[in-house]
Amino acid sequence: MPPVSIILNLLWILFGGLWMAAGWVIAAIIMAITIIGLPWARAAFNIAAYTLLPFGQKAVRRDSLTGRSDVGTGPLGMIGNLIWLLLAGWWLALGHVITALALAVTIIGIPFAWAHIKLAGIALWPIGKVIVPA
Template identity: 35%
Template structure:
């Protein structure tokens, strides 16, 4: 079932969500200091492209906290807000609820991507 969910997700909006993470990663990689953040964005774009069957476990250490704060200031808040709004709109219909839940998962990930583990 997760294969079908991922295919439908990719066709009906997952491509745009993953593309957003990829573009954000490219912007971060424009500077030497931002390369680690850009690499993390590239990893998370895989989750944004195909989120069904993946679980996000938040966590991290002090270094992750500093990076998460910088991330929120310089781009993470906008991605989280976009995903949360898309999730709310999708949850207005019964068919869209599974896709809305995946957007909420991406919003949670956008608020604190560093230190999070993906299973």
């Protein structure tokens, strides 16, 4: 990871990244406890790691990366994302948006606010995404 990404990730943890990553972990644990929610738990744990250290990485659709469709990027993935949206996605996205609004008040916080807005979009529709180096 380049030094700039390391510095940005450290600042990110201080400005809302840690508590939002904790929110993703809590959602993943709740999903894992239900057994039925294990596919969502896996996605939530992956995105929790991305939420903790977002700089130097990006989220992309798995089918655009591999060139072929799979269960998470097809119709079952869409149904999974709709269930996720109802169970946990909306409140994680809301947490990212509220944090972004608080950070956008200052000029220094604007890049971090933008990262939270991007994560809010991922929070709404995480199934079928994979985290790759930027």
